[in-house]
Amino acid sequence: MHILVINSGSSSLKYQLFAMPSDQPLCVGQVERIGLDGSFVRHQVTGADRLERTEPIADHAVGLQRVLELLSDPVSGVISSPDVIEAIGHRVVHGGESFASATRITPAVKETIKALFPLAPLHNPINYLCIEIAETTFPRATQIAVFDTAFHQTMPEYAFRYAIPEALYRQEGIRVYGFHGTSHRYVSKKAAAWLNKPDAKLISIHLGNGSSITAVRAGQSVDTSMGFSPLAGLVMGTRSGDIDPAVIFHLISRGYSPDDVNRLLNKQSGMQGLTGFSDMRDIRKAMEAGDQAATLAYELYAYRVRKYIGAYAAILNGLDALIFTAGIGENDATMRAMICNELAFLNIYLDPDKNTTSSRQIRDISATDSPVKILVVPTNEELEIAQQSYELLQST
Incomplete structure (x- = not known):
């Protein structure tokens, strides 16, 4: 077909x-x-x-x-x-x-x-x-x-609802939708098969110009970092990620229009706002050249990912594997190390030598005795779309 x-x-x-x-x-x-x-x-x-x-x-x-x-x-x-x-x-x-x-x-x-x-x-x-x-x-x-949002429709209501008047959910549809769902579904499915554990507790970390992290239990999304829009959650190339909503009101009171704030948080923030670069490869070069702003941004980026890993490990009540995917997740060994090196309390231990290997196949970069596996799983959204389309047609 x-x-x-x-x-x-x-x-x-x-x-x-x-x-x-x-x-x-x-x-x-x-x-x-x-x-x-x-x-x-x-x-x-x-x-x-x-x-x-x-x-x-x-x-x-x-x-x-x-x-x-x-x-x-x-x-x-x-x-x-x-x-x-x-x-x-x-x-x-x-x-x-x-x-x-x-x-x-x-x-x-x-x-x-x-x-x-x-x-x-x-x-x-x-x-x-x-x-x-x-x-x-x-x-x-x-x-x-x-x-993109479909995979996250399995989230429980207490995870996708905001603590705002119910009418805003019922009438305006304001809730957590989550994004990158096709990627998270693909890599979590691959990881569960690799582990030979269909009920695996996984944290899928999609790191690219847009970044998100999802808690997955038995193949279903139970929470995710992006929310009503793709602006929430992790720090991204040009997006701020999580921010106190009061910052928006403060900026408007200082003369910014709503369009100004929208553009600021979506197009001029994140790594771009911190360093002047949105591409992590440029930030790495600047950091290696001694740029302190780039060093801070790199550390801040890893810190936000670690915060979510801790939160999602608590939500899952344990963890079988971390999954790194997408452009940064698959290719930036230094970022993976910075994220993982302070997660020993969760029984997550990285093997430095494995971490620097390169492959287009799924690979385990955790230490041999690490109870929680660290996997690099190349994403393939197009293949996932093809497979879902094929399964739909085969079933009808």
Whole structure:
């Protein structure tokens, strides 16, 4: 079964094509800087050289049409026509309380995605647009939505409710939704299988430009750091993470507009605000060059992660493994060490030599006698979307 996975952002479109049930993609690619100067496409058939071209991509409709051309190209393609694609799995950021699993897209589902635009104004409109374009570009394919928030729908009410008047939850939908759910589900499933323990107590730590941490028990999310929006929780590339709400009122009283504060906390804070850099690789370079602001930011970042690990270990009443994933989690050995080196009270012990090894496979970097395992699990959201889409179609 040929399943195309589309992961769309505000100016990007990533895709992978799978012949399910194989977990190896036939090809992968991305369209970047859509609607901007310097837009380009990358396309790589598995086992072949990568194709990369700079060309104007005016909008997502043009981008998806370009994807179709690349997929069916006589030289670089892997399909004979759009009709070969039997299903398209779409990453949709926000599903509210309406969706707890992969969902076949119908007019009613599309209306619900539209109704959630106010909760994810930067993402859901683009996700919706790509669904509509895909319906035209691949008219015979079944369209399926996989929601970032779905994995967290298993959280108990005492974990997802805020201590505010109930009417704000019932009428305005103000609650913890959580994000990065597709990634957390994928890596926690992989870790439980590796441990051969379906009921494992896990803490999944997704560290990238956006970062979140999730407590997982027996394959279900029981708490997560991102909240009503992706702003809450850990320190991130440009987002502040947790902050006293009174800071917002103070800034407004000092002349900042609500839009100013929103931009400040989402785009100008986090590591960017602390150091002038949002990319952890740049911060590492600055730190190694003796930049004190970079050193402080690096320590602060690790400190916030440790705080959540302690809290989630308490919530889970014990722990089988920590999972590090995403760009920083998978690749920054120094950050992993800084996070783990003061967790001995939780029986978490890192092996320094294992920690510096590199692999695209799941690996154990804990000390041999560490009761709690420390795992690095490369995430693969596109594969998870393909698998959920395939399982949905197989069951109906």
